[in-house]
Amino acid sequence: MNNITAFRKFVSGHHLYAGLLITLAVLVPSIVFxxxxxxxxxxxxxxxxxxxxxxxxxxxxxxxLNANIIAIVAYFVVSVIAGFSRDILWLSVIELLIFAVTLxxxxxxGTRMSSIGTCALMCFIFFSDKNFVxxxxxxxAWYMTAGGIxxxxxxxxxxxxxxxxxxxxxxxxxxxxxAELLNLRSRYYAPKVDYPQILDQMLKKQVxxxxxxENLREVLFKTRQIVQxxxxxxxxxxxxxxxxxxLYERILLSQQDYVQLHKAFDGKHILQVYGxxxxxxxxxxxxxxxxxQQGKQYHSxxxxxxxxxKCRGAFYQLRERHMDxxxxxxxxxxxxxxYSLQDLTDRIKKLNLFTKNKKDISAEMHGDQxxxxxxxxxxxxDFDPFIPKQQYDYRLFVENISFKSGQFRHAIRVxxxxxxxxxxxxxxxxxxxxxxVLMTIIIILKPSYxxxxxxxxxxxxxxxxxxxxxxxxxxxxxxxxxIFVIMCFAILLSCSMLRINxxxxxxxITMMVILSYDFISAxxxxxxxxxxxxxxxxxxxxxxVSSLFVLPNWEHEQKNQYAxxxxxxxxxxxxxxxxxxIGKPLDVDYFKLCRKNAFIALANLSxxxxxxxxxxxxQQVKLEEFHQFVVTSNMLxxxxxxxxxxxxxxxxxxxxxEFLIVCSQIQQNFETVQRTLDTADSEGAGAVLRQLxxxxxxxxxxxxxxKELQVSIDGPHDTSIRKFLTDYKTINSLFNLINxxxxxxxxxxxxxxxx
Numbered sequence: 001m002n003n004i005t006a007f008r009k010f011v012s013g014h015h016l017y018a019g020l021l022i023t024l025a026v027l028v029p030s031i032v033f034x035x036x037x038x039x040x041x042x043x044x045x046x047x048x049x050x051x052x053x054x055x056x057x058x059x060x061x062x063x064x065l066n067a068n069i070i071a072i073v074a075y076f077v078v079s080v081i082a083g084f085s086r087d088i089l090w091l092s093v094i095e096l097l098i099f100a101v102t103l104x105x106x107x108x109x110g111t112r113m114s115s116i117g118t119c120a121l122m123c124f125i126f127f128s129d130k131n132f133v134x135x136x137x138x139x140x141a142w143y144m145t146a147g148g149i150x151x152x153x154x155x156x157x158x159x160x161x162x163x164x165x166x167x168x169x170x171x172x173x174x175x176x177x178x179a180e181l182l183n184l185r186s187r188y189y190a191p192k193v194d195y196p197q198i199l200d201q202m203l204k205k206q207v208x209x210x211x212x213x214e215n216l217r218e219v220l221f222k223t224r225q226i227v228q229x230x231x232x233x234x235x236x237x238x239x240x241x242x243x244x245x246x247l248y249e250r251i252l253l254s255q256q257d258y259v260q261l262h263k264a265f266d267g268k269h270i271l272q273v274y275g276x277x278x279x280x281x282x283x284x285x286x287x288x289x290x291x292x293q294q295g296k297q298y299h300s301x302x303x304x305x306x307x308x309x310k311c312r313g314a315f316y317q318l319r320e321r322h323m324d325x326x327x328x329x330x331x332x333x334x335x336x337x338x339y340s341l342q343d344l345t346d347r348i349k350k351l352n353l354f355t356k357n358k359k360d361i362s363a364e365m366h367g368d369q370x371x372x373x374x375x376x377x378x379x380x381x382d383f384d385p386f387i388p389k390q391q392y393d394y395r396l397f398v399e400n401i402s403f404k405s406g407q408f409r410h411a412i413r414v415x416x417x418x419x420x421x422x423x424x425x426x427x428x429x430x431x432x433x434x435x436x437v438l439m440t441i442i443i444i445l446k447p448s449y450x451x452x453x454x455x456x457x458x459x460x461x462x463x464x465x466x467x468x469x470x471x472x473x474x475x476x477x478x479x480x481x482x483i484f485v486i487m488c489f490a491i492l493l494s495c496s497m498l499r500i501n502x503x504x505x506x507x508x509i510t511m512m513v514i515l516s517y518d519f520i521s522a523x524x525x526x527x528x529x530x531x532x533x534x535x536x537x538x539x540x541x542x543x544x545v546s547s548l549f550v551l552p553n554w555e556h557e558q559k560n561q562y563a564x565x566x567x568x569x570x571x572x573x574x575x576x577x578x579x580x581x582i583g584k585p586l587d588v589d590y591f592k593l594c595r596k597n598a599f600i601a602l603a604n605l606s607x608x609x610x611x612x613x614x615x616x617x618x619q620q621v622k623l624e625e626f627h628q629f630v631v632t633s634n635m636l637x638x639x640x641x642x643x644x645x646x647x648x649x650x651x652x653x654x655x656x657x658e659f660l661i662v663c664s665q666i667q668q669n670f671e672t673v674q675r676t677l678d679t680a681d682s683e684g685a686g687a688v689l690r691q692l693x694x695x696x697x698x699x700x701x702x703x704x705x706x707k708e709l710q711v712s713i714d715g716p717h718d719t720s721i722r723k724f725l726t727d728y729k730t731i732n733s734l735f736n737l738i739n740x741x742x743x744x745x746x747x748x749x750x751x752x753x754x755x
Contacts, residue, residue, distance in 0.1 A: 005176075009173065009290065013173055013293060014166055014169035017165065018053075018056070018058070018496070019493075020492065021053070021151075021158055022050065022054070022495040023495050025049040026046045026491055027488060028150075029042070029049075030046050044133070044143040044147065045144070045147040048145060048146060048148040049150055051071070051122070051123060051144070051147075051148065052068055052071050052119075053151050053495065054119060054495075054498060055067065055068075055071050055112070055115040055116045056068060056071075056151075057111055057499075058170065059215065059222075060218055060219050061163075063222065064155070065156075067112050067113075067116065070116060071120075072145055072148040074120045075120055075144060075145065076141050076142075076144070078103075078121075078124045078127075079123045079124070079137075079140075079141045080127075080137060080138060081124075082095065082126075082127035083127040083128075083133065083137030083138075083141065084137055086129075086130065092128055093419070095124070096415075096418055097419065100414045100418050101411040101412060101415050103117035103120050103121045104118075104410060104414045104415075105117075105400060105408060107407050108397065108400050108407050109396075121442050122439055122442060125438045128435075129434070132435055164233055164237065167216075168293060168295055170216055171216065171237060171240055171289075172290060172292035172294075173293065174212045174289070175244060175285055175286070175288055175351065177205065177208055178209065178244060178247060178251065179283070179286035180205060181206070181209065181251055182278060182282040182285060184198055185202075185278060186275045188258045189258075189271040189274050189278065190272070191272070203634060207606050207610070210600055210602075213245065213248075213596075216241055240292070243347060243350060243351060245592075247347050249644070249645075250340070250347065251344070252637065252638045260333070261330075261333065265330070268322070270334065274311060274341065277308065280307055281304075281341075281345065284302065284304065284352070285348050287300070288352050288355055291355045298352060300352065308345050311338065311341060312338060315335065332729055333730075336730050339726075403551070406447055407447060410447040412550070413445060413546050414441070414442065414445050416550050417445055417542055417546035418442070421542050424538060425438070425538075436531065436532060436535035437539040438539070440538075441543045444543040444544075445543050448553055449548070449552055449614070449616075450555065450611040450613075452543065452547045453544070454502075454614065455502055456540050456544050458501075458502040459536060459540055460537060461503055461506070462503045462505065462506020462507045462510060463506055463510050465507050466507040466508065466514070467510055467514060467529050469507065470510065470515055470529065471514075473486055473511075473515065474515070483515060490507075490508045493511075494507075494508030494512055513528065514528055548616075554615055555608055555609075555611045556615070556623075559609075559612070560677060560752070560753070562605045563629055563749070564674070564678070565601045565604065566601045566604075566629075567673060569594075569601035569602075570598055570601075570633065570636050570670070571667070572598075573598040574640050574667075574670070575663075575667065577640060578647075580647040580650070580654075580655070581654055581655055581663070582655065582656075582657075582659050583655050586647050586648070605630055605633055606630055606634070622751070625748055625752045628748045629745065629749070632741050632748065635741050636738060636741045636742070639741065642730075642734055643735070643738070646730070646731050654727070654728065659735065662692050662739075665739070666692075669742045672746060673742060673746045676746060676749045692736055
């Protein structure tokens, strides 16, 4: 993605939109209070806005509504308890430890509750400090609550005015990320290919896409306007999401033997033609996503049909000149890519249609009304298995009170780090803003070491950069209005970047704090600048040491769990698809659920590996073997997705008794690898059969085709039979590739589990 596109994506995206809402809710009361000389007295009002706004993660309206109410109530209760006990040191310390463990453990209920727990813990720290909250505790708690209620009303009003805005923005962002994934795929066709680098980037992108898809499922299927209303707008958004999932699968299933492709066709220019066309498709998809984010129509400046015909023409020209009986199978692979490009083109053109005006969309929907309505009703009726489950069961909380739970160990780590931070701030008398030490600890400590390490770096760097920018701003600009504008920009920057880039967020929040103090007193400002950097540095140091030595969670401890989930998900995904080729009916809804679970398991596995790379070297146990397992799992998922494409076509000619033994053997091989992982016994788990039986039907068809080519390459041939041969050979090759990858995984798993 180039810089211009990235800027357009950010400007029209939901992060900036959410940042604008929080900034508006912060600035309106702040300006009113400042003009009347009351800002210092009512400073907790904008703070309440920020606390509720920062915890308001994207999701369905109902979930966000409930979360905002929970946040407002929780902040008030925690603040009152902290305020009334702050003069009793021993009681305050006990409460800090209890709240640290309890509120940190809220992370078991998902990201939204984790954010609420973190902000509630910060409210406790604010109200425990006399220098920050002076005067009547109950009245100050109400001031902060008033700020939260103000944001709550702004959130409701903005939703009522533009109920589809968030969904459009999230869907548009998802399409843009899909375009980046497709663009990565185009790099496989370049003259020089760095296969490991491309694969690593694709795995990272799949992690992002998985999170987006989970969020979109929650927003779409839990939003009344989408699942109950039958307006053109609601139906088009639902169709875009369903089609985007199919498009994601289609991009993944375009996996090919690129080494063989380059060996056969390098120097013949055809791969570069394919690569450029995939780049064109990626650009079109990116522009569609941007248009959807902005709520505009996108009119393509490229004629995709003409561009595709150039690809087709290049293929047939090359085929006419160079294909013979010796390289026929290479050309079959090349033709299969052409079919895939045709399918991608049709899907992207369809997505583009739904950015058009209502008449165009209605006309398209009317063209196949009954079939489309049946499809949508089925999806709406059976969407429940696809929605991310979120249990707010107290038993889940109780079950996690164990040192086997990573979240509980994190909660204990937070409590101990805060206790150390409190002791250090009291012993060294770190000034009126010593609470920044504890705030920093809360912010940077994460359940995994790698996430906390990155937050640590971003926090220190952002604080220093933000402090320098603030100092230069105050030193060179004497106009209070200009400084106020810069402060407003800093607020917007921090509110918009919280979930995108923590380094930039830290810059913005530091500027906001320091510049706001400049309105009080230049002397106070200089003191604040030094204390901000010093206290943040101390907090980062305590947090970093705690993440290393206090019940640390290392990624290698979970690798076997993620590997087991991946194996099971891929096995079930394979069986849901392969059954069609031996005569079982294809259950489309069940297949799509299996596909979703496999993609989620792959993203979780990849994310675990990426986090392991940030762990200390001594904790990167079996890193190379685990990387091989991630790579082969990605290949396996891609091959199964490719196989599913032919199953969804439901061509009866693909069903063959030849596949009965094949499917049975692959299932047994899956189970052998699973036993190897469970028992950590590579010898006792059984052997994997690497070679599948020869498909005699395919051999006969290929022999017949070779005879035809030897007689006359220019003679008339049955196109439908030729396409069937291409498809049938690809299906058989996919079974062999799947089995081969499973065989490789047996060896990898044996190494992973070896002590």
